[in-house]
Amino acid sequence: MNRYINCLALLSSLFCAVSCKKFLDVKPVDEFLEETVYNSEASINSAVTGIYMNMADEGLYGGNLTATTMDVLAQYYSPNNLEKTDFNGVVKFSYDEKEVKEKFSAVWEQSYRNVLNINVLLEKIAATPSTVLADSRKEVLRGEMYALRAMHHFELLRVFGPVVATAPSEISIPYYSEPSKAANPLLPAAAVLDKVLADLDSAISKLGSDPVRTEGVKPLSGTDVFADFYKLRNHRMNYFSALALKARVALYKNDKALALKCAQQVIDEATPYFPWSPAAASLPGIENPDRIFSSEILFGIENINLYTLQRNYFNAGITAGKLLAPTSDKLTSVYGYSNDFRYRSSWILDQSSNKNYKTFYKFTEVNDKESPVRYFQPLIRISEMYYIAAECTSNTAGASVYLNRVRANRGLPDITAVNDISTELTKEYAREFWGEGQLFFYYKRNNFPAIPDPLSPEATISMGKRQYKIPLPDSETRNR
Numbered sequence: 514m515n516r517y518i519n520c521l522a523l524l525s526s527l528f529c530a531v532s533c534k535k536f537l538d539v540k541p542v543d544e545f546l547e548e549t550v551y552n553s554e555a556s557i558n559s560a561v562t563g564i565y566m567n568m569a570d571e572g573l574y575g576g577n578l579t580a581t582t583m584d585v586l587a588q589y590y591s592p593n594n595l596e597k598t599d600f601n602g603v604v605k606f607s608y609d610e611k612e613v614k615e616k617f618s619a620v621w622e623q624s625y626r627n628v629l630n631i632n633v634l635l636e637k638i639a640a641t642p643s644t645v646l647a648d649s650r651k652e653v654l655r656g657e658m659y660a661l662r663a664m665h666h667f668e669l670l671r672v673f674g675p676v677v678a679t680a681p682s683e684i685s686i687p688y689y690s691e692p693s694k695a696a697n698p699l700l701p702a703a704a705v706l707d708k709v710l711a712d713l714d715s716a717i718s719k720l721g722s723d724p725v726r727t728e729g730v731k732p733l734s735g736t737d738v739f740a741d742f743y744k745l746r747n748h749r750m751n752y753f754s755a756l757a758l759k760a761r762v763a764l765y766k767n768d769k770a771l772a773l774k775c776a777q778q779v780i781d782e783a784t785p786y787f788p789w790s791p792a793a794a795s796l797p798g799i800e801n802p803d804r805i806f807s808s809e810i811l812f813g814i815e816n817i818n819l820y821t822l823q824r825n826y827f828n829a830g831i832t833a834g835k836l837l838a839p840t841s842d843k844l845t846s847v848y849g850y851s852n853d854f855r856y857r858s859s860w861i862l863d864q865s866s867n868k869n870y871k872t873f874y875k876f877t878e879v880n881d882k883e884s885p886v887r888y889f890q891p892l893i894r895i896s897e898m899y900y901i902a903a904e905c906t907s908n909t910a911g912a913s914v915y916l917n918r919v920r921a922n923r924g925l926p927d928i929t930a931v932n933d934i935s936t937e938l939t940k941e942y943a944r945e946f947w948g949e950g951q952l953f954f955y956y957k958r959n960n961f962p963a964i965p966d967p968l969s970p971e972a973t974i975s976m977g978k979r980q981y982k983i984p985l986p987d988s989e990t991r992n993r
Contacts (some may be wrong), residue, residue, distance in 0.1 A: 525565060551637045554646050558636050558742050561686045562656060563747065564661065567627045569816040571617030574892060576822060578668060580876065581837065582616050583950035588974060589944075589965040590837045597834040604967070608981045618986040620672060624665045625689065631662045632692035653743065656719030660688075660755040663712035666705060667762055674702045676960045676981050677765060686985075694993055706766045713759045716750075723752035729786030732885065745885060747810050753783040754812030754893045760901050761893075765958050773905035776898040779811070787811060787895045789922040795858035804875050807886040812893040819888050823876040829863035839967065841870045846970035847943045854924045855944050875948045900938060909934055916941065933952055959979045 551557055563763045569575040577583065585595070585603045592604050600612035607615070638651055646654075666688055674685035680702065687697035688708045700708075717725035724731070725746035726807050733741045790806035793799075805813075818824070825835045839847075848856040849950070859875040862868070879887045896919050903915035910930040916937055923944070928937055942955045956964050956976065963973035974980075984990075 519629055524741045529589065539660060539780070542929050551641055551778070552645065554650075554708075554739055557638065557654070558739070559659070560637070562632075564582075564627060564630050564634065564658075565814055568661075568844070569814045569818070571818065571822065572616075572623045573627075574814055574890065575816050577616055577620050577817055578672075579890065579892075579950040580618075580948045581826060583672075583953050584948065585837070587952035587956065588964055589843070589947060589952070591840045591843070592721070593968070594833060594836045594838045596681065597648040597832075598837075600837070601829060608984050609747060614987065616982050618988060621669065621989060623988045624770055626668050628662055628689050629666050629692055629694070631658045632689060634658055636692060639902075650743070654717045655722055656716045656723070656752075657750045658716075659712045659719065660716035660758065663709045663716065664750070664758055665667070666689070666712075666860075667709045667758070667765075670702060670709070671765070671957065673983050673985055674705065675826055676919045676957055676978070678767060678958065678960050678980050679703050692833065699993070704849060704908070709762050710766075713755055713762065714827065716755045717752065717759065718807055720755055725751040725753060725786065726782070738925055746888070747787070748811055748815060749814055753779055753787070757811050757893050757895070758897060764901055765907065765954075765965070766809060769905040772901050776901040777903070779895065780902065783895060784813065784835065790854075792854060792922075792924065793855050797857050797861070801879050801881050802858050803882065803886065804877065805886065805889065805891050806854075806894075806980045807889060807891075809895050809935065810889070810891045810893070811895055813891045815888050815891050816890040817888050819890050820878040821877050823874075823878070827873040827876070829861075829866035829868050829872040833868075836872070838868075838870065842970055843965075844871060846965065847947075849940075850925055852924045853944065854922075857924075857949070894945070897951075900941060900945075904938055 539632070551560070567573070571577065571581075581600065583602055584590070585600045586606070588604070590600075590604065592601070595601050595604050595939055599616070602608075602613040603616065607613055609944050635655060638646070638655055638658070641651065666686070669686050674679075682701045682703060684699045685702040685705055687699055688705055689697055691714075723746065724743050728746075730747045730993075731744045733744050756775050757779050757830070760772045760779065763772035763775060766981070787810070788808050790803055790808050794803040795806065796802060801983070807813075825831075830837075844856075844860060851857065859873060860871040861874045862871045867874075876890070879944035881887065899915045899919045903912040906912040909932075912934045913928055913930050913932065919941065920927065920960040939955070946952055949959065960981075961976055963975050966972040
């Protein structure tokens with residue numbers, strides 16, 4: 514267990530001394546948070562930790578929203594390898610099947626449960642005296658929570674909402690800004706985006722003095738648990754990741770001017786603290802290769818089940834029909850260049866298995882137990898800001914400069930100004946975010962009428978409202 518996990522464990526143990534109960538272990542978190550006495554910095558920090566721990570659940574970012582369900586929808590994986598899994602219906606967009614409903618119900622219910630936790634915590638932090646929690650720290654934590662509330666709602670909109678480009682006024686999801694268990698009305702997609710952006714503006718304002726802006730990602734000292742809570746800032750929502758999320762949301766709203774402004778600001782200010790991963794760090798065969806390009810991650814979560822996720826879904830030893838794996842043709846069509854850093858580090862032909870095709874190794878265990886990237890799961894990358902800037906730049910020459918910056922740091926040759934930027938961006942999204950759940954949302958945002966077939970890359974699958982808009986869970990529709 515690495516030092517960051519130890520730090521979180523220590524904070525939880527400090528809180529246990531106050532409450533005489535194990536945090537997140539006795540009753541549902543939403544009920545527990547409401548009853549908690551916030552009379553120490555340790556108890557507040559433990560509540561914050563609990564929210565991030567919830568995000569790492571397999572029903573949310575620990576699986577469904579990243580490496581598994583959303584990537585299956587993006588048609589990364591061969592249906593032949595999914596026949597005996599509960600993703601068999603997902604790859605076919607069969608949203609009425611029981612197993613598929615359960616996956617998306619988990620996304621809905623766990624997201625809103627965490628939103629409730631966030632809203633409770635926001636009220637508690639605001640009411641906490643400065644003698645218990647310094648005002649500067651209070652502002653940082655409130656900024657984190659506003660940004661996480663925005664992120665949860667935005668994710669729900671991307672999953673359950675319409676294609677905003679064609680139906681911004683279509684009813685989508687409710688937005689919860691207060692800790693109420695009463696059902697809020699379903700809002701038009703455009704209204705949800707406005708609320709998300711408002712929360713992000715609040716977050717960015719409160720995170721103005723975030724240590725990440727002057728210190729970057731500082732390692733833990735190991736001597737002061739409370740000071741360490743504000744180190745390793747890319748392991749929590751921070752000023753740069755909130756600004757990057759705003760760029761992502763603005764582009765989803767098709768406000769390209771705002772998206773470009775935010776993306777450029779992140780690129781300009783964050784680059785010194787989030788440098789490109791060295792080519793040598795991801796070389797195959799080296800001990801503990803950095804397959805996730807950790808130095809470039811603006812925000813990721815600690816997922817102590819990350820390597821279990823890898824073993825359960827991507828291990829080459831898994832029986833065919835139960836494995837998330839692409840065909841060799843699909844893999845070749847996505848990457849094209851065998852020396853692409855993302856390809857050479859994340860895709861391996863396991864000689865000990867009976868597979869004659871490469872399988873996914875991106876989240877293979879980091880053996881160094883003191884490594885800050887052990888259990889680290891990426892959610893927002895600085896490379897995405899270059900993609901957003903490229904998409905929102907009006908001239909092709911300027912767009913190619915942004916794209917080439919990423920490509921140069923992935924071992925690829927430059928594209929020229931005569932290239933089709935849209936086509937090149939689509940290729941880059943497919944390469945960059947494998948295992949991170951972003952490709953399906955890219956297709957949905959751009960309302961692609963067809964996407965590559967997972968079995969025959971030259972063929973396509975027709976896409977429309979039925980494929981892009983996941984129905985609200987039965988538990989939600991029954992209550993309305």
